[in-house]
Amino acid sequence: MMQLNWTEILLGLMTLLGSCGWFVAGKKYKQEVEGMKTDNQMKKLDLSSEFAVKFKELIVGPLEDEVAKLRTEVKDLKDAIEGVYDCPYRDDCPVRDKLRKQSERDN
Numbered sequence: 025m026m027q028l029n030w031t032e033i034l035l036g037l038m039t040l041l042g043s044c045g046w047f048v049a050g051k052k053y054k055q056e057v058e059g060m061k062t063d064n065q066m067k068k069l070d071l072s073s074e075f076a077v078k079f080k081e082l083i084v085g086p087l088e089d090e091v092a093k094l095r096t097e098v099k100d101l102k103d104a105i106e107g108v109y110d111c112p113y114r115d116d117c118p119v120r121d122k123l124r125k126q127s128e129r130d131n
Contacts, residue, residue, distance in 0.1 A: 105123065108120045108123075
């Protein structure tokens with residue numbers, strides 16, 4: 025039977041401990057990578073939320089205001105156009121003639 029000397033035992037233990045350390049370090053590395061991925065996803069969500077708020081504030085809000093103003097102006101214009109038919113000068117009305125010509129041109 026072969027006898028093991030202390031050097032071989034010590035070398036075996038060091039190899040075993042090194043392998044365990046390598047395994048633990050690998051798991052720790054994977055956990056760190058997962059943590060970084062989660063942090064990056066949270067940052068993306070924060071940026072997306074911030075983008076949505078800024079987009080609404082700088083683009084959507086002013087556009088909604090402008091659309092509301094345009095709707096009011098179109099309503100006022102429609103009311104004015106409908107008022108042309110009640111005008112005592114409607115037979116010689118230049119506005120009515122211009123609107124009729126534009127309508128014919130558009131069709």
